[in-house]
Amino acid sequence: MEIVIVTGLSGAGKTAALNVLEDEGYLSIDNLPTPLIRDLVELMEETPEINKIALALDQRGRVFKRELYKTIKDLKDDYGAKVLFLNATDNELIKRFKEKRRLHPMSPGGTIVEGIRKERELMDRVMDLSIPIDTTNLTLGELKNIIHSLVLNDKNEISVIFKTFGFKNGIVADADLVFDVRFITNPYYVSELKLKSGYNPDCYNFVLAQNESGEFIEKVHDLLKFLIPLYENEGKEQLIVAFGCTGGRQRSVSVARRLAELLKDSGINITIINRDLDEAHND
Structure with a gap:
């Protein structure tokens, strides 16, 4: 079974990346609490018609934040999951949040800058497990091409x-x-x-x-x-x-x-x- 984990910073394009994978036939699930992920994967193993899963995981469910790193590492070690970490510069993330008039999920009562800082600190270890994708200057088409080359490469080449x-x-x-x-x-x-x-x-x-x-x-x-x-x-x-x-x-x-x-x-x-x-x- 193929497992792709899409993670990274809020506003960096995780939803767009998940949509690309869904269009390629992956069962796509966004923000499932980490304690339920292992059960989901085991259930999918018993469902032969589902052989490709894409999971978007991040720190929005902060109750489970300590388990995020372990969950991703276990999926990578046990199932060979590919982990994509979507990132962008602070200035670009601030611009995107302001354009959409959204609060940062890591700082709902504070500033966008503070939310980005907190999330970077929390996600630092996860980045070490991942393939980084900087979306700062990417168009949607370019992001799609990168995901295709990383994930949908039948020969598993670099x-x-x-x-x-x-x-x-x-x-x-x-x-x-x-x-x-x-x-x-x-x-x-x-x-x-x-x-x-x-x-x-x-x-x-x-x-x-x-x-x-x-x-x-x-x-x-x-x-x-x-x-x-x-x-x-x-x-x-x-x-x-x-x-x-x-x-x-x-x-x-x-x-x-x-x-x-x-x-x-x-x-x-x-x-x-x-x-x-x-x-x-x-x-």
Whole structure:
């Protein structure tokens, strides 16, 4: 039986993640008290038509907060459950709560900031058991792609994610490897390419036509082909590789796209997330 546990911080997107799994045929259950979970799993084992369960677990049921870590660890140890921990920056969580005019469940009589702080402290140990997913800049479609690569991967391969970003907006916080491609001549200063992104053929070809780009891509391609199987052998479930340029729209996007194409030819599928590229301006 497959068990996926969706946990993390309030406002980080657990409900959306659970909905993705439900759409894929998982029996989805939200916020079941932890003392009842073991009984539920044992019951499901006796129900052959149900072989995939997704459980959303968090600290909202604070009466059982001490049992949350143990419950998740037991499900992981005994059933091989995959644990997804959805997270986001404090500023993003505050914005989401304010937009929805909601009180934070960990601080109903206090501030949103205090609620986030309390929840981070309580969930710290749970994060150590989990695959982290930072939803700060993710669209729903990108979240769905990540969950597919992590959970719905029939070969149980490592999930490799390329994130492009602009240094002017800060580095990618959850990256395992970061490559700075600002050494490549910037197409932004070519008048006809200034407003184009790395998805525009002219911009893409300009970036890749440079000798330095080709040599860099070749070396990183060889490095990743070497590293990915090693990470996989060590049990790593997700590898996030970030590529940064100044604005996160042209050089980093072009390089990530080309590397993803090459790795796909080597049998490694890549999910690309362009943090600082507006979907409406992908050309």
